[in-house]
Amino acid sequence: MNYLLTEHAREALRKRQIEVAWMEQALTRPEVAEADPLDPELEHRLARIPEFGNRVLRVIINGKKRPPLVVTVFFDRRRTMP
Numbered sequence: 001m002n003y004l005l006t007e008h009a010r011e012a013l014r015k016r017q018i019e020v021a022w023m024e025q026a027l028t029r030p031e032v033a034e035a036d037p038l039d040p041e042l043e044h045r046l047a048r049i050p051e052f053g054n055r056v057l058r059v060i061i062n063g064k065k066r067p068p069l070v071v072t073v074f075f076d077r078r079r080t081m082p
Contacts, residue, residue: 001028002067009070016074018057022049023073026059031081036060042071048081056081 001024005013013023026047036042041064048054058076062069 003027003061003070004065004067005070006072009072012073018073018075019051022047022052022057023059023070025049026057026073027061027068027070030059046076046079046081049075 012018013020026045026049030045030047032044032046034044034046036044041062043061043063045059045061046056047059049057052075055075055077056079057073058079059073060071062071
């Protein structure tokens with residue numbers, strides 16, 4: 001998948017030690033996709049990462065842009081999925 005990263009997303013990957021493959025998994029094969037509650041241009045894509053204890057990775061993108069722009073990425077401690 002073709003996408004762009006904001007500087008913040010690049011830093012988040014590095015600082016939080018999130019593998020690019022995990023981000024791409026959530027980006028291309030999300031288990032859940034949600035609209036952002038405040039910004040209609042943003043979408044949240046979530047996926048469990050088995051290699052990280054099945055924690056939920058949240059990738060927030062601007063899907064209106066082509067290619068999609070990854071705004072941020074983080075493990076969401078509050079979110080669980082069955």
